[in-house]
Amino acid sequence: VQLRIPAVAALTLLAAAGQGRADVEAASHLTVFTEPSAQGRGIQVIHPQTEVAATHGPVGLQAGYELDIVSGATTRVYRPGDVPDAVSGATFSDVRHAARAGASFETTTVALTAGYSYGWENDYRSHTLSVSARGDFLERNFTLGLAYTRNFDRVCDRANDLAQSLLDLQPLGTSEGCFQASGTELTARRLSIDTFEPSLSWTATPLLMLSVGSTLQLLDGFQSNPYRAVRLGPEGREPQERLPQHRQRFALFGRVHQAVPPLRAAARLSARLYRDTWDVAAASADAEWLQYFGSSLLAGVRGRYHRQSGAIFFRTAEDYRVRGPAGQYWTGDRELAPLTNYLVGARVAFVKRPPPESRSWLGELEIHARADFLFYRTEPGAPNSDRTRAQVIAAGASLRF
């Protein structure tokens, strides 16, 4: 049934395209993320994606499907000197599915899009509605865009009906029985996410494009990892991770794309500042150089730097053991710890287009591959400090006709 969804969507799109002259694009992409551990098995995520889009006049239809096949091991209890346990339960031996469909209407100066996606895995359900609009003005030298996304998510959790205090909250042991009415020890917690993203792009010169924008995200609901526990205080209590119900996240970004025609190349730079109400502050910078070699070969190199502070309630495992929690929240999430990431990568693409005068059915064929290497720098005693690097290997192809 799961495989039929994209197949039916693809056939519908192709049938729609067949009603007249339409542009159709099909693309597939496979990403393999590997994060090895010095003490255990680490994590591997295999992430295939496929997408079909058809445009007929001002109307466009899109459909896509993707998977996250996750396997590995992680620390179930955040405590000093802990090593990962082999996990056979839900968290790291799971498959996440996501199917999406959307439609767009585009004129020479205005574009409207709307979409829906549904994601599901053993312990998580997610409905996402998204709409976006953009308009060009000043002879299409500027584009103002606004996107809004609303998530209606449900997270499986242990009911913890007998807990007398926050320290009695027990983590979820397994995802078996999640979202089934008969599971009395389990419950589904709600999480709603609203995301607003305005942006402004400026075609500054025939060789230079600039963009600025921001993101506001409001989260309301259960945001903890239900499987994770944290050791608190010298008496060794190990309650389930507990995060605040609400979070507001703000980001500002700027982007510069500069063409370098003598080298048939482009430099792409971007920077982002981030802050949220859990007191995580971050700065990220990206730089990429893309260049053609010959008529069909495109190659590029990339670097990225990211640095962030920790959440206000984050403590190292030793601090949690000695001093206890900071207020009524505690976490063993590396993403909420002070962290510095470096990324270096390279990509190569083969692009084939028929000559403009030919009557070929093929519009464009692209085959591409890339490799990125990610290096983490965390404080001693921070979560997952046994994992200091990751690699991302990806390959894909797209066909337009």
Add this chain to the structure above:
Amino acid sequence: MKIRSVRAWLVVVCLTAGAGCARWRPPLVRPHQRVHLADRIMRVDSDRLGRAADQHVLTTREGAFGGNGTAGGGCGCN
């Protein structure tokens, strides 16, 4: 804290929108001058799946989120 943060964000949104609506008229780039801007290496919306996978990886490895912009890049190349 929350109200102040929302206000700050609204100011940024108004400034972003206001920048485009201001009476200042920059030198305009004409359609025939956009051959380089139309190339895939300059376009923001090229390699959608690859960018989505990239963001998927980074968002789950970092505490920060967003700042990726909306769809479309304002090339106006057609």
